Amino acid sequence: xxxxxxxxxxxxxxxxxxxxxxxxxxxxxxxxxxxxxxxxxxxxxxxxxxxxxxxxxxxxxxxxxxxxxxxxxxxxxxxxxxxxxxxxxxxxxxxxxxxxxxxxxxxxxxxxxxxxxxxxxxxxxxxxxxxxxxxxxxxxxxxxxxxxxxxxxxxxxxxxxxxxxxxxxxxxxxxxxxxxxxxxxxxxxxxxxxxxxxxxxxxxxxxxxxxxxxxxxxxxxxxxxxxxxxxxxxxxxxxxxxxxxxxxxxxxxxxxxxxxxxxxxxxxxxxxxxxxxxxxxxxxxxxxxxxxxxxxxxxxxxxxxxxxxxxxxxxxxxxxxxxxxxxxxxxxxxxxxxxxxxxxxxxxxxxxxxxxxxxxxxxxxxxxxxxxxxxxxxxxxxxxxxxxxxxxxxxxxxxxxxxxxxxxxxxxxxxxxxxxxxx
Amino acid sequence: xxxxxxxxxxxxxxxxxxxxxxxxxxxxxxxxxxxxxxxxxxxxxxxxxxxxxxxxxxxxxxxxxxxxxxxxxxxxxxxxxxxxxxxxxxxxxxxxxxxxxxxxxxxxxxxxxxxxxxxxxxxxxxxxxxxxxxxxxxxxxxxxxxxxxxxxxxxxxxxxxxxxxxxxxxxxxxxxxxxxxxxxxxxxxxxxxxxxxxxxxxxxxxxxxxxxxxxxxxxxxxxxxxxxxxxxxxxxxxxxxxxxxxxxxxxxxxxxxxxxxxxxxxxxxxxxxxxxxxxxxxxxxxxxxxxxxxxxxxxxxxxxxxxxxxxxxxxxxxxxxxxxxxxxxxxxxxxxxxxxxxxxxxxxxxxxxxxxxxxxxxxxxxxxxxxxxxxxxxxxxxxxxxxxxxxxxxxxxxxxxxxxxxxxxxxxxxxxxxxxxxxx
Numbered sequence: 001x002x003x004x005x006x007x008x009x010x011x012x013x014x015x016x017x018x019x020x021x022x023x024x025x026x027x028x029x030x031x032x033x034x035x036x037x038x039x040x041x042x043x044x045x046x047x048x049x050x051x052x053x054x055x056x057x058x059x060x061x062x063x064x065x066x067x068x069x070x071x072x073x074x075x076x077x078x079x080x081x082x083x084x085x086x087x088x089x090x091x092x093x094x095x096x097x098x099x100x101x102x103x104x105x106x107x108x109x110x111x112x113x114x115x116x117x118x119x120x121x122x123x124x125x126x127x128x129x130x131x132x133x134x135x136x137x138x139x140x141x142x143x144x145x146x147x148x149x150x151x152x153x154x155x156x157x158x159x160x161x162x163x164x165x166x167x168x169x170x171x172x173x174x175x176x177x178x179x180x181x182x183x184x185x186x187x188x189x190x191x192x193x194x195x196x197x198x199x200x201x202x203x204x205x206x207x208x209x210x211x212x213x214x215x216x217x218x219x220x221x222x223x224x225x226x227x228x229x230x231x232x233x234x235x236x237x238x239x240x241x242x243x244x245x246x247x248x249x250x251x252x253x254x255x256x257x258x259x260x261x262x263x264x265x266x267x268x269x270x271x272x273x274x275x276x277x278x279x280x281x282x283x284x285x286x287x288x289x290x291x292x293x294x295x296x297x298x299x300x301x302x303x304x305x306x307x308x309x310x311x312x313x314x315x316x317x318x319x320x321x322x323x324x325x326x327x328x329x330x331x332x333x334x335x336x337x338x339x340x341x342x343x344x345x346x347x348x349x350x351x352x353x354x355x356x357x358x359x360x361x362x363x364x365x366x367x368x369x370x371x372x373x374x375x376x377x378x379x380x381x382x383x384x385x386x387x388x389x390x391x392x393x394x395x396x397x398x399x400x401x402x403x404x405x406x407x408x409x410x411x412x413x414x415x416x417x418x419x420x421x422x423x
Numbered sequence: 424x425x426x427x428x429x430x431x432x433x434x435x436x437x438x439x440x441x442x443x444x445x446x447x448x449x450x451x452x453x454x455x456x457x458x459x460x461x462x463x464x465x466x467x468x469x470x471x472x473x474x475x476x477x478x479x480x481x482x483x484x485x486x487x488x489x490x491x492x493x494x495x496x497x498x499x500x501x502x503x504x505x506x507x508x509x510x511x512x513x514x515x516x517x518x519x520x521x522x523x524x525x526x527x528x529x530x531x532x533x534x535x536x537x538x539x540x541x542x543x544x545x546x547x548x549x550x551x552x553x554x555x556x557x558x559x560x561x562x563x564x565x566x567x568x569x570x571x572x573x574x575x576x577x578x579x580x581x582x583x584x585x586x587x588x589x590x591x592x593x594x595x596x597x598x599x600x601x602x603x604x605x606x607x608x609x610x611x612x613x614x615x616x617x618x619x620x621x622x623x624x625x626x627x628x629x630x631x632x633x634x635x636x637x638x639x640x641x642x643x644x645x646x647x648x649x650x651x652x653x654x655x656x657x658x659x660x661x662x663x664x665x666x667x668x669x670x671x672x673x674x675x676x677x678x679x680x681x682x683x684x685x686x687x688x689x690x691x692x693x694x695x696x697x698x699x700x701x702x703x704x705x706x707x708x709x710x711x712x713x714x715x716x717x718x719x720x721x722x723x724x725x726x727x728x729x730x731x732x733x734x735x736x737x738x739x740x741x742x743x744x745x746x747x748x749x750x751x752x753x754x755x756x757x758x759x760x761x762x763x764x765x766x767x768x769x770x771x772x773x774x775x776x777x778x779x780x781x782x783x784x785x786x787x788x789x790x791x792x793x794x795x796x797x798x799x800x801x802x803x804x805x806x807x808x809x810x811x812x813x814x815x816x817x818x819x820x821x822x823x824x825x826x827x828x829x830x831x832x833x834x835x836x837x838x839x840x841x842x843x844x845x846x847x
Contacts, residue, residue, distance in 0.1 A: 004496035008532035010507040082707035087776045089783030142723035145675040149571040251564040284505050296557025299565050319565050351506045358508020362461050366790045
């Protein structure tokens with residue numbers, strides 16, 4: 001008979017191997033980072049551009065410019081671009097984030113020769129046609145209207161606004177913004193941001209010489225005299241800590257709590273991430289155990305650390321039964337304070353250490369995930385030794401260090417609190 | 424348009440696997456993949472919302488939550504797994520309940536220990552039932568009631584299905600069914616569905632077949648076979664009359680939902696219908712986007728998809744007309760696209776395009792170990808895991824005539840169920 005009460009022996013994770021990015025430089029200075037791995041004959045090629053001077057009078061210009069890349073060039077209409085890409089079973093994805101504007105191609109290797117030139121068209125010859133622009137603005141506006149009916153969306157918007165004010169990081173798009181977009185502004189922004197000196201290429205998958213050569217041939221002679229504009233984000237946080245948006249018929253209240261915080265470049269970041277994991281960063285966290293698994297107030301609750309290039313933030317998020325919203329806030333405060341007064345038990349910390357190592361190992365599933373890890377370092381000016389430090393910190397951190405951190409960074413009274421629903 | 428490109432000569436990657444069955448009926452599939460240091464253990468139970476009592480809907484899903492409330496010998500499921508660096512989750516659909524673990528392959532045995540103990544028996548704790556009833560009620564509110572359009576499938580399913588238990592969503596018909604769940608019901612459900620005969624296990628990643636055989640015998644071998652659940656569900660009769668319903672709610676935009684019944688996942692005609700949804704809605708070159716969003720702007724958003732159900736499924740068209748567009752006109756424009764599929768043969772290029780996309784998506788999916796393991800489990804449930812590699816042939820064979828034939832079979836006025844979901 002086996003003893004089912006006895007857990008099997010297990011091993012600690014000792015080594016984690018990163019597939020490091022190999023750097024190439026095109027003639028015009030564009031850095032190309034290559035992460036070569038995998039069995040499938042496919043590749044992802046990302047073109048990443050640092051965002052530039054954002055202004056409150058043209059708040060959605062950068063994201064609309066990005067969305068319009070696929071909507072028409074000198075030689076191809078929007079419909080032709082879509083037809084070509086779809087025909088080869090490829091995907092392209094424009095993506096706008098707080099720090100970057102990017103365009104990615106996902107393609108089977110054998111069609112890169114057909115699909116990559118279309119990307120070049122979009123990056124160098126977009127014309128922002130009026131009809132397509134009208135369509136995009138109209139549809140985004142409708143989508144925003146639906147979003148504004150969702151309590152969790154409202155909470156996220158109000159939270160970022162409270163933390164980062166009217167800046168690129170904090171601004172929440174308004175319906176009327178879509179009526180103010182001008183094609184000329186988009187063209188100007190396109191010229192200013194989408195040029196070789198501001199471009200980084202990251203290519204991941206099963207990479208052949210042919211693919212590298214295609215990139216070189218198509219993008220090595222991309223010339224443009226533009227200089228890189230400095231990227232700064234300045235913000236003023238709200239004076240009010242509590243932001244309550246009442247919804248009288250709400251069944252649930254959406255909660256967002258937190259404050260601006262350090263980002264990845266700060267020496268305390270990794271340790272704070274470990275503290276956050278214990279608090280609300282995984283399924284077995286204290287918030288989940290208390291508020292979902294013990295009290296059943298919610299389907300899910302968690303906390304996280306957002307890292308941006310020019311800022312960072314700490315947040316707690318949940319949607320809870322409207323009748324238990326107050327009780328949830330009390331429990332959140334209690335859990336914060338316990339971490340400030342009591343040492344994390346050794347057994348709990350040991351579990352979290354193993355969990356974090358396992359999830360780091362598991363997050364390196366394929367070439368794309370290795371590329372994502374690379375990007376998460378590169379754009380913060382960090383190197384792979386960050387992960388050596390991460391692994392060492394996870395292995396060695398002590399309960400008393402965590403308590404010091406909780407006291408240094410977390411103060412429930414200082415947190416911004418956004419409630420959408422009833423309280 | 425473009426030069427002809429075919430995938431027919433393609434030397435595609437296959438998902439290699441081995442299969443064995445324990446004496447108690449548990450089917451085990453093993454997929455060795457040594458490109459990763461991780462392992463996956465996926466267990467699919469052949470039970471879904473379609474197997475529920477109409478008076479106790481939402482039970483399969485509530486039960487899924489209870490599977491994490493401790494088993495007969497192990498008080499906590501999550502904690503020991505996290506301790507060895509693993510993660511887990513699960514989902515319930517109308518057809519099945521699927522549980523999965525990913526963990527460092529060196530600690531594979533922990534997954535066997537945990538999964539076998541909860542197949543052996545649960546702890547059946549009253550506290551866990553009480554808490555999970557609340558958690559699931561909050562999930563019900565969060566996903567279905569407190570969201571614009573969130574309740575649409577609670578309204579639509581009973582319009583589409585008159586006999587078949589697909590008439591309720593996995594979350595259940597109403598909150599009270601979950602609130603009223605009793606521990607005796609939980610025990611009976613476990614006995615009926617959670618045993619080796621009704622399960623399929625897939626182990627994948629940096630594992631060896633021999634090792635998996637040994638571990639499977641050790642941990643699952645001693646579990647009693649239990650009774651085989653024999654499914655006997657009513658077949659949904661053919662729809663003979665159009666169904667139209669209008670509801671009003673606090674939503675910002677009007678919406679239209681149109682549903683046609685379609686073949687089940689492994690039934691004749693399924694691949695053609697699946698490709699029809701791609702012709703209509705895959706990518707910006709698709710017909711609905713080009714014709715009804717871009718060229719003639721009727722909708723801000725419109726898509727076509729299907730549920731991939733095992734029994735008679737749903738082919739869905741879902742759109743949000745632009746402000747000022749009359750619902751009758753929006754409806755007419757959808758019919759225009761469906762009629763085009765019925766009346767005209769589609770061009771070879773367009774068909775090749777959606778086939779290429781289908782194959783490419785499949786290729787990208789195979790970058791994920793978990794996706795591969797789940798695919799094997801799903802296809803084993805559908806009849807044979809080998810179909811995970813061969814089903815693609817059924818798509819390659821589809822020709823323009825079959826697309827037209829299936830369009831004519833599906834898209835008729837009397838077989839349509841239409842829901843106008845209007846803004847107050």
